[in-house]
Amino acid sequence: MDSTVAGVLLHKAIGSNLTCIFVDNGLLRKDEFNNVLDSYKGMGLNVIGIDAREKFWNDLKGITDPEMKRKTIGRDFIEVFDVEAHKIKEVKWLAQGTIYPDVIESVSVNGPSATIKSHHNVGGLPEKMKLKVVEPLNLLFKDEVRRVGKALGIKGELLGRHPFPGPGLGIRILSDVTPEKVRILQEADAIFVQALKDWELYDKVWQAGVMLLPVQSVGVMGDERTYENVVALRAVASTDGMTADWVHLPYEFLAKVSNDIINKVRGINRVVYDISSKPPATIEWE
Amino acid sequence: MEKILILDFGSQYTQLIGRRVRELNVFCEIHPFNHFPAIDESVKGVILSGSPYSVRDKNGPRIDLSEIRGKLPLLGVCYGAQYLAHFFGGEVAASDSREYGRANLKWIEEDNLLFNQVSDNSQVWMSHGDTIVRLPKNYILLASTADVEFAAFKIEDEPTYAIQFHPEVYHTTEGSKLLKNFLVDICGCSQNWTPDSFVEATITQLKQKLGNDKVVVALRRSGFNCGRCLVA
Numbered sequence: 001m002d003s004t005v006a007g008v009l010l011h012k013a014i015g016s017n018l019t020c021i022f023v024d025n026g027l028l029r030k031d032e033f034n035n036v037l038d039s040y041k042g043m044g045l046n047v048i049g050i051d052a053r054e055k056f057w058n059d060l061k062g063i064t065d066p067e068m069k070r071k072t073i074g075r076d077f078i079e080v081f082d083v084e085a086h087k088i089k090e091v092k093w094l095a096q097g098t099i100y101p102d103v104i105e106s107v108s109v110n111g112p113s114a115t116i117k118s119h120h121n122v123g124g125l126p127e128k129m130k131l132k133v134v135e136p137l138n139l140l141f142k143d144e145v146r147r148v149g150k151a152l153g154i155k156g157e158l159l160g161r162h163p164f165p166g167p168g169l170g171i172r173i174l175s176d177v178t179p180e181k182v183r184i185l186q187e188a189d190a191i192f193v194q195a196l197k198d199w200e201l202y203d204k205v206w207q208a209g210v211m212l213l214p215v216q217s218v219g220v221m222g223d224e225r226t227y228e229n230v231v232a233l234r235a236v237a238s239t240d241g242m243t244a245d246w247v248h249l250p251y252e253f254l255a256k257v258s259n260d261i262i263n264k265v266r267g268i269n270r271v272v273y274d275i276s277s278k279p280p281a282t283i284e285w286e
Numbered sequence: 287m288e289k290i291l292i293l294d295f296g297s298q299y300t301q302l303i304g305r306r307v308r309e310l311n312v313f314c315e316i317h318p319f320n321h322f323p324a325i326d327e328s329v330k331g332v333i334l335s336g337s338p339y340s341v342r343d344k345n346g347p348r349i350d351l352s353e354i355r356g357k358l359p360l361l362g363v364c365y366g367a368q369y370l371a372h373f374f375g376g377e378v379a380a381s382d383s384r385e386y387g388r389a390n391l392k393w394i395e396e397d398n399l400l401f402n403q404v405s406d407n408s409q410v411w412m413s414h415g416d417t418i419v420r421l422p423k424n425y426i427l428l429a430s431t432a433d434v435e436f437a438a439f440k441i442e443d444e445p446t447y448a449i450q451f452h453p454e455v456y457h458t459t460e461g462s463k464l465l466k467n468f469l470v471d472i473c474g475c476s477q478n479w480t481p482d483s484f485v486e487a488t489i490t491q492l493k494q495k496l497g498n499d500k501v502v503v504a505l506r507r508s509g510f511n512c513g514r515c516l517v518a
Contacts, residue, residue, distance in 0.1 A: 003506045009485065010501060013492035022505040040505065047505070077504075085502045093496060095503040101301060104294075104316050134501065136488055139313075141305050144481070151481035166506065 001159060002097030002137060004040075005149040009136050010095055011045050012152070018095070019046050021084050023077060026053030026179070027168030029193070030186040039158060052080045053179075060170065060177040066286035069177065073167040082129055094131040098138045099145060142240075162207045163241065171286040175214035180267075185212045187265040188231050195257045196235070205247050206238040210261075211274070211285045219269035228269040231261065236283050244278040287487075288330050288475060290314040293322060295347045295365050297336030299413075302454040303363065306462060307333075311477040312469045319347045331359035331445075331473035334366025336452065340416050341365065341372040342380075348373075359445040359473045364414055367448035371436070375422035385412045388457065389431040398428050399471045400438065400447050404460050410437070410451035411458045418450065445472055 010018045020040060024033040033049060040047040056076050063069050085091060137145055149159045165171055169189070173181045189210045196202040211232040219226040233254070238244035258271040274281075290307055294300045294316050307314040314333075317323055332354050339346035354360055362370040372378040391408045394401050410431065418436040421427065428447075429438035438449045447468065453461035469475045 003503060007503050007505060009488055010492060010496075010503065012485075013489045014496050014499075014501060017496070017498065018501045018503065020503050020505050036505065081504050088500055088502055090500050091502050092499040093501040095501050097503075097506070100304075104301065104304075131502070134492070134495065136492060140484070141301075141308060143305065144308060144484075147481040148484055151485050 001149065001161065002099055002145055004097075004154065004158060005145050005152065006095055006097040006136050007040070007045055008043060008149070008152050008154055010134075011043075016046055019048060019088050019091075021048050021050060021081060023050045023052055023080050023084075025056045025073060025077060025080075025168060025170075026182060027056065027073065027170040027177070029164070029169070030190040039155070043154070048084065050080060050084055052076070055080065056170075057177065057179050057182075062176055064175045066171060069170055069286070070167050073170050085129065085131070092132060093134050094129055095134045095136065098135040100137075100139055100141050103138050160203065162202075162205065164207075164209075165284055171284055172209055173212045174285060181212055184229065184265060184267040185210060185231070188212075188261045188268060191260050191264065192233055192257055195253065195260070199250075199253050201235075201247075201249065201253065204237070205235045206241070206244060207283055208233075208235040208247075209284075210234070217270045221269065226269045229267055230270040230272065231268055232272050232274045232285075233257065234274045234283070234285075236278065238278075238283075241283070244283055246273075246275045246277060249273070287313055287328060287479075289328055290331050290333060290469065290473065290475065291323070291325075291329055292316045292333045292335060293319050293349065293366075295319050295335050295337030295339070295369075297338065297365065299452055299454055300335040303333060303335060306454045306465055307469065308479065310462065310466050310469055311479045312475045313479040319349045322349065325353055325358065329358060330475050331361070331469070333468075334360070334362040334369060336364035336366065336413070339365065340380075341368045341378050342416065355446055356441075356444045359468070360447065361468050361472075362446075362448035363454070364450060364452060367439075367450050368414070368416060368418055370441075370446065370448045371418045371421055371425070371439075376418060376425065377420040378416050379419045381415065381417035384415045385417065385433060386414075387412060389433065389437075389451065391429050391437065392432050393430045395426070395428045398440070400440070400449075400464060400467050401429060402467050402471065404463055404467075409457065409459045410453075410461075411455045412451050414450065447472070 007020050022036055037047060037049045059072050059076055063072060146159050169182055169185050170177055173185055192210050196205060196208055211234060213230045213232060215230045216227055217230050235247040235249060236244040237247050254273055261268055261271050290312055292303055292314055300316060304314050304316050337347060368378045389410050389412050391410060421436055421439055424442040425439050426442055427439050431437050434450055437451060440447045452458055453464045
């Protein structure tokens, strides 16, 4: 959301001198690449979509360590973005959606807080790219970014989207990432998220997703014994992401989602629900 | 642009003070106590934050307030309040029982700007290990709870105020009213920091800064950049 608001602000200021780049890292939600491109084009932004799925999938092959996965995804992103950005003639500035808490954190009394998980979104880009940096939102708190987005006329469905981790589905596929696992997870995730919207639960949830576990379990479908993947559904309520509690979703809802996922997504035969709060658990599993 | 400066002594709630001030349409900046910027005309008032330290700690954060106190409206919160008591002739001591959580104001000085329209018995949120046991001579008590006598006070003939509890947290039910009293009636802020005014000012600045240059931005499908929220 931050980069969207930054993009629209810049577009209002400098029009077609702004180019937006959206990279498909092969770890986005189902149909998200095209949906996002369409909505930005709809707002009149000059946006380029880059399909880099193969590169990310290749580089992630066989990597199981979560921290390594995050680093690989972050590094690949910078490489892809760097190449594409420099195709723009005479580009001088890199705009970032940095917000005020990042700025405060970087100069705070206690120094930057310990990096508990390396993050896809913070740092990395400017040093390597030799571009001047402009950060139009660096005075704003998160809730103010949303209000500014509204003042700019950005659609509520873009501003109200749940947070989604920078490394995307890459950290919701536990253990190694393969294109087939991405497909399975995208399907299951789409069913879960759509159901939250259909049942008018989406706005009551801070963040929701499906985790593809590195576990297989025995099942029976028709007369056949199956041995397939387990997914965990995760939905939490929070006001700031610092603390979170699992959402008490209705049993009927969970029953319907579980049934839909197992029946419609080939490769999944068991669905469980994560009932851990943060702390001590985290929202994401990796 | 007029603003409030928040001086951060490292409290977990400092950013929350900033957000509450912004919600009242007043612009503010948070600065670490040891990198405090020069005061110019745009600064309408200063807020001193809480801190994990005690004012009695030798290593506790210290700051020279001579350019601020008495010259600009000043509000000390928690550690900030104890700081204004301890280093100006009062006394802060370890309290027998630590004071965390809900409390209610049992007495409020009538006719003071900070507590204007704040109701009797209003709920406040305490979070402190030390307690103020004596105020300096020229200080005036403004409010007390059952357990904390010096819950709020001011300095005579100066726009310097202090509160032991946390106005910025949700559980201090009239905290926003209290902050508004400070910002509007004491500091004289005009509450013109709004999303629309931000958009207008930022577009003008961006045009000046970028001229006819080309700019690139990466669209990120991510909800959280915030450093504090690294563990999503």
